[in-house]
Amino acid sequence: MFLALREFKHAKLRYFLVGLIMVLIAFLVLFVSGLAKGLSSDNASAIQKMNADYFVIQKEADNRLNRSLLSEDKLRDIEKFAASQSTAPLGIQMTTFTKKGSSKQIDATFFAANVNGVLAPDVVEGRMINNHTTNEVVADHSLKEDGLKLGGHIKDQFSGKTFKIVGFTKGESFSHAPVIHMNFKEWAAVHNLPADKQMLFNVAALKTSKDKAQLIEKKVPGVAVIDKSQALKGIPGYQEEQGSLMMMIAFLFVIAAFVLAVFFYVMTIQKINQFGVLKAIGAKTGYLARHIISQVLLITVISLVISIALTYGVAFVLPNSMPFDLTPPLVLGCSGMFLVVSVIGSLLSLYRVAKIDAIEAIGRAA
Amino acid sequence: MNHKLVLDHVSKVFGDGDSQIKVLNEVSLQINAGEFVAVVGPSGSGKSTFLSIAGALLSPSSGRIILDDIEINQLSGKKLNQIRLNKIGFVFQSSNLIPYLTVRDQLLLISELAGSRHKKAEQRADDLLERLGLSHRKNNYPESLSGGERQRVAIARACMNDPEIILADEPTASLDSERGRSVVQMLADEVKLREKAAIMVTHDKRMLDLCDRVVYIEDGRLTEVPKN
Ligand SMILES: Nc1ncnc2c1ncn2[C@@H]1O[C@H](COP(=O)(O)OP(=O)(O)OP(=O)(O)O)[C@@H](O)[C@H]1O
Ligand SMILES: [Mg+2]
Numbered sequence: 119m120f121l122a123l124r125e126f127k128h129a130k131l132r133y134f135l136v137g138l139i140m141v142l143i144a145f146l147v148l149f150v151s152g153l154a155k156g157l158s159s160d161n162a163s164a165i166q167k168m169n170a171d172y173f174v175i176q177k178e179a180d181n182r183l184n185r186s187l188l189s190e191d192k193l194r195d196i197e198k199f200a201a202s203q204s205t206a207p208l209g210i211q212m213t214t215f216t217k218k219g220s221s222k223q224i225d226a227t228f229f230a231a232n233v234n235g236v237l238a239p240d241v242v243e244g245r246m247i248n249n250h251t252t253n254e255v256v257a258d259h260s261l262k263e264d265g266l267k268l269g270g271h272i273k274d275q276f277s278g279k280t281f282k283i284v285g286f287t288k289g290e291s292f293s294h295a296p297v298i299h300m301n302f303k304e305w306a307a308v309h310n311l312p313a314d315k316q317m318l319f320n321v322a323a324l325k326t327s328k329d330k331a332q333l334i335e336k337k338v339p340g341v342a343v344i345d346k347s348q349a350l351k352g353i354p355g356y357q358e359e360q361g362s363l364m365m366m367i368a369f370l371f372v373i374a375a376f377v378l379a380v381f382f383y384v385m386t387i388q389k390i391n392q393f394g395v396l397k398a399i400g401a402k403t404g405y406l407a408r409h410i411i412s413q414v415l416l417i418t419v420i421s422l423v424i425s426i427a428l429t430y431g432v433a434f435v436l437p438n439s440m441p442f443d444l445t446p447p448l449v450l451g452c453s454g455m456f457l458v459v460s461v462i463g464s465l466l467s468l469y470r471v472a473k474i475d476a477i478e479a480i481g482r483a484a
Numbered sequence: 485m486n487h488k489l490v491l492d493h494v495s496k497v498f499g500d501g502d503s504q505i506k507v508l509n510e511v512s513l514q515i516n517a518g519e520f521v522a523v524v525g526p527s528g529s530g531k532s533t534f535l536s537i538a539g540a541l542l543s544p545s546s547g548r549i550i551l552d553d554i555e556i557n558q559l560s561g562k563k564l565n566q567i568r569l570n571k572i573g574f575v576f577q578s579s580n581l582i583p584y585l586t587v588r589d590q591l592l593l594i595s596e597l598a599g600s601r602h603k604k605a606e607q608r609a610d611d612l613l614e615r616l617g618l619s620h621r622k623n624n625y626p627e628s629l630s631g632g633e634r635q636r637v638a639i640a641r642a643c644m645n646d647p648e649i650i651l652a653d654e655p656t657a658s659l660d661s662e663r664g665r666s667v668v669q670m671l672a673d674e675v676k677l678r679e680k681a682a683i684m685v686t687h688d689k690r691m692l693d694l695c696d697r698v699v700y701i702e703d704g705r706l707t708e709v710p711k712n
């Protein structure tokens with residue numbers, strides 16, 4: 119630190135500039151991370167929040183929840199291996215509806231579940247529906263931006279059924295569409311299932327151990343059991359969206375490592391003679407290594423603090439409809455990554471410094 | 485024994501195979517406390533090599549080096565570092581000060597490296613600067629000092645760790661003779677005052693009268709020049 123701080127003070131501009139680059143990169147990392155997180159929950163918060171560990175899905179469905187189809191018989195089979203309280207059938211239907219008295223079409227996803235079971239959403243406004251109603255639903259409150267109100271009516275485009283909104287949930291979306299929760303009676307009506315025939319749904323959510331899940335997969339024919347993250351990847355567009363953002367973040371980390379590596383390497387090369395002098399007067403390689411690492415870490419930490427403040431500042435002025443979600447764990451994770459990356463970036467310089475010989479300090483005849 | 489430094493049949497060979505050059509050939513020298521020795525010789529004769537070996541910067545091909553009763557020719561690199569830090573002070577040819585440290589910090593760096601930074605070190609640094617007439621330049625960076633002032637700072641830095649021996653490689657090369665002389669005078673005074681030893685490589689014959697002994701290196705051989 120003795121050397122690090124004094125060198126900063128003496129060569130302010132140089133270190134300011136590299137710090138500025140780091141601030142910009144860190145800002146971009148944080149911003150894109152926040153966006154990735156925001157988009158991910160905007161896309162699939164209904165699955166992310168779901169109180170379930172695994173999903174039983176039709177084997178041929180290729181991990182896509184909305185492609186799978188399970189019958190009531192299958193559910194009986196599954197329940198042989200997992201208690202029925204921990205098995206919850208779920209119907210998923212992407213749809214389009216119109217608000218009563220308007221012809222504007224709005225996208226949504228119907229979720230059908232036992233509203234007394236584990237999959238029941240939390241209602242933040244109005245009241246919950248029960249399992250017997252035939253024309254009441256609860257909707258995600260983002261639909262309010264489309265003009266939906268408590269007590270308002272919506273008309274499903276495919277079935278022509280009309281429902282009344284009796285409550286609003288928060289943060290429930292699937293495939294970027296707000297989720298509308300209903301019971302199985304209404305679900306049967308939407309799908310025109312006759313009352314005497316078997317009930318059909320897409321998947322069964324499981325809240326159980328890994329062993330049980332594997333057992334079900336083995337014993338019940340025609341089904342696969344996938345965990346939550348596999349289910350998320352199966353949501354249309356989820357993986358592509360997250361994948362490209364993750365790639366950007368990864369590249370930004372690589373760029374940060376290179377910027378630091380190149381900057382400090384050039385600085386080190388310039389200072390070879392100086393390091394030779396320091397070694398000649400008794401500085402150990404370890405001391406010089408600490409000198410460089412403390413400089414790298416100082417620059418990184420200061421840049422991080424500034425960019426975190428900057429990111430939160432920008433997030434504050436962003437419009438609410440922008441999916442941006444920067445949680446403290448995410449910030450900590452990114453910052454930790456950044457510190458690791460910056461130390462990696464300084465390794466080249468450390469290697470160079472370790473190789474410097476004290477003899478370089480003395481004027482040689484050559 | 486009051487020999488500060490003993491070089492006993494030291495040889496140094498550079499290169500290998502056909503291109504071998506023997507820069508030092510079995511040279512021996514003993515230096516006592518309070519002695520200031522000048523090393524002279526033609527360019528390329530091995531003066532810097534000699535000084536580097538005496539200063540534990542370079543290891544000899546053969547022979548023994550005993551500094552303050554410690555045989556240093558078989559110590560590890562880490563130990564040599566320690567020896568340089570605690571027992572040897574260097575004054576290099578041209579300003580080998582750290583550009584981003586003020587004059588005072590140049591000296592404090594030494595105690596920082598030795599892990600003994602405290603009030604005493606600061607007191608010592610101030611005393612040294614006072615004695616070398618640099619008090620008013622304490623907070624200046626090397627870039628704003630004259631050549632002579634820089635060399636005086638280098639001498640102060642070399643004295644900072646209270647070394648047993650000071651090694652100087654052409655400390656006056658970048659100075660005019662008057663300033664050079666005053667720098668060498670200061671070096672000589674330090675040696676006498678503290679009963680240390682010093683070796684100075686120089687090209688400048690006019691400095692020799694300030695030294696106690698003069699040795700001459702040529703063709704790898706070292707001969708003592710009798711003082712008139
Ligand atoms: N690392 C090295 N490898 C090979 N040869 C070397 C090396 N260092 C020095 N030499 C050779 O050793 C000889 C003595 O060099 P040295 O630097 O000791 O001379 P010098 O007496 O200090 O000369 P000058 O008065 O010009 O500074 C020279 O011929 C030089 O080329
Ligand atoms: Mg030389």
